[in-house]
Structures are given as C-alpha cells and as structure tokens.
Amino acid sequence: xxxxxxxxxxxxxxxxxxxxxxxxxxxxxxxxxxxxxxxxxxxxxxxxxxxxxxxxxxxxxxxxxxxxxxxxxxxxxxxxxxxxxxxxxxxxxxxxxxxxxxxxxxxxxxxxxxxxxxxxxxxxxxxxxxxxxxxxxxxxxxxxxxxxxxxxxxxxxxxxxxxxxxxxxxxxxxxxxxxxxxxxxxxxxxxxxxxxxxxxxxxxxxxxxxxx
Ligand SMILES: C[S@@+](CC[C@H](N)C(=O)[O-])C[C@H]1O[C@@H](n2cnc3c(N)ncnc32)[C@H](O)[C@@H]1O
Numbered sequence: 685x686x687x688x689x690x691x692x693x694x695x696x697x698x699x700x701x702x703x704x705x706x707x708x709x710x711x712x713x714x715x716x717x718x719x720x721x722x723x724x725x726x727x728x729x730x731x732x733x734x735x736x737x738x739x740x741x742x743x744x745x746x747x748x749x750x751x752x753x754x755x756x757x758x759x760x761x762x763x764x765x766x767x768x769x770x771x772x773x774x775x776x777x778x779x780x781x782x783x784x785x786x787x788x789x790x791x792x793x794x795x796x797x798x799x800x801x802x803x804x805x806x807x808x809x810x811x812x813x814x815x816x817x818x819x820x821x822x823x824x825x826x827x828x829x830x831x832x833x834x835x836x837x838x839x840x841x842x843x844x845x846x847x848x849x850x851x852x853x854x855x856x857x858x859x860x861x862x863x864x865x866x867x868x869x870x871x872x873x874x875x876x877x878x879x880x881x882x883x884x885x886x887x888x889x890x891x892x893x894x895x896x
Contacts, residue, residue, distance in 0.1 A: 701764035710738025756780030774798030817848040820856040
C-alpha cells in the first residue's frame with residue numbers, strides 16, 4: 685500500500701463490518717481483512733471496471749467480501765458499521781453522504797479537496813468528528829476526518845481548516861498554508877491581476893494570518 689493508504693488504514697478501528705466505498709484497487713479492504721480490522725467487507729465502486737480490480741485482488745476471500753457496483757451507498761445489501769471513503773474530492777464525498785438513506789456509525793474519510801463541505805455535511809448528518817487533520821504524501825496534501833454518530837458543533841474556522849489543524853498546527857498544515865500565502869502574495873504583488881482578485885487575495889490572506 686502507498687504511504688497515503690497506510691495513513692488512512694491506521695485510522696480505521698476494529699469493526700464488525702466495513703465498506704470500502706470507491707474502492708478501485710481494493711487495497712484498503714484487503715489490509716483490513718489481512719490485519720484483523722474486520723471479518724467482512726463490502727467493496728464498492730461506481731465503475732465496474734474499477735471494482736473488477738478489487739474483485740481480482742480479493743478473489744480468495746470467499747463470502748467475507750461482498751462486491752457492489754453502485755453510486756455511494758445506494759443499494760447496499762446491508763449498512764456496515766464503518767465505511768472508508770478515500771481518494772476522491774470532498775464534493776463527491778458529500779454527494780455520497782447526502783444520497784444515503786442510512787449511513788454507517790463510523791466514517792473514515794480522506795478528501796483531496798473541499799474538506800470544509802465534508803465537515804459541514806457531517807455535523808448536519810449527526811456525526812461527531814473525532815480526528816480532523818491535514819497530512820502530506822507523495823507531493824499532495826490530504827485531510828483525514830474520522831467521525832462517529834453523535835453531536836458536534838464546529839466554528840466557521842474549524843469548518844474551513846479542520847479542528848485538529850487549528851489546535852495542533854502540524855507541519856503538513858503549516859506548509860500547506862504557507863504555500864497558499866506565497867500564492868496569494870503573488871496575486872497581490874502582480875501587475876496584471878485585477879483589483880477584485882487582489883481584494884479577494886487580501887481578505888483570504890488576513891484569514892490565513894489569523895489562524896497561523
Ligand atoms: C482515485 S480512486 C480512489 C481509490 C481508493 N479509495 C484510494 O483511496 O486509493 C476513486 C474511486 O472512486 C470511485 N468513485 C467516484 N465516485 C464514486 C461514487 N459516487 N460512488 C462510488 N465510487 C465512486 C471511482 O470510480 C474510483 O474508482
């Protein structure tokens with residue numbers, strides 16, 4: 685597994701049943717079975733071609749593996765205790781969460797962007813967010829959000845940046861923000877950028893400086 689997938693995997697708690705939603709290759713599902721995190725997995729993907737890769741990888745696991753070609757949780761044979769959704773954008777994750785009639789008790793999510801939208805959806809859907817931080821792997825920044833059914837209230841800044849990032853300010857988060865500050869300064873000092881782009885950059889810069 686890649687370093688990114690190992691990080692995602694390390695945040696999945698032992699569970700009765702698990703779904704790897706948007707599983708593609710199925711590496712997370714395989715690691716969960718091999719390393720005793722669960723005894724049964726639903727591997728699902730909206731693309732039958734992608735799901736085929738996971739089916740091939742898990743062909744010797746018999747009825748421990750239930751494959752489903754579907755959009756999100758639609759038509760799942762049962763709702764697992766835990767679901768992992770990794771390697772897609774936050775808007776797609778929100779689409780999956782909003783499209784479900786019933787959701788798992790626990791979620792482990794790793795959006796590549798638009799994590800604020802995921803956080804807002806989670807608190808609206810009745811989840812308590814337990815971990816919420818940025819990590820860096822293979823040249824990219826990702827957020828890792830774990831949650832379970834419960835009540836939570838996030839501030840606007842927590843929605844925008846992630847609660848643990850604001851509390852602990854890990855290296856990946858600080859580096860990501862500093863990179864954005866560099867880009868914003870580029871716009872502000874540019875001779876060709878419009879006045880409205882400069883104003884937008886200035887107001888974003890003020891927010892970033894406030895949280896660092
Ligand atoms: C980049 S892969 C990520 C695979 C794996 N989860 C990972 O983190 O490495 C994204 C997968 O999500 C699937 N996908 C995208 N939208 C989906 C949806 N609404 N429901 C189920 N699968 C979806 C895609 O077909 C693709 O196989």
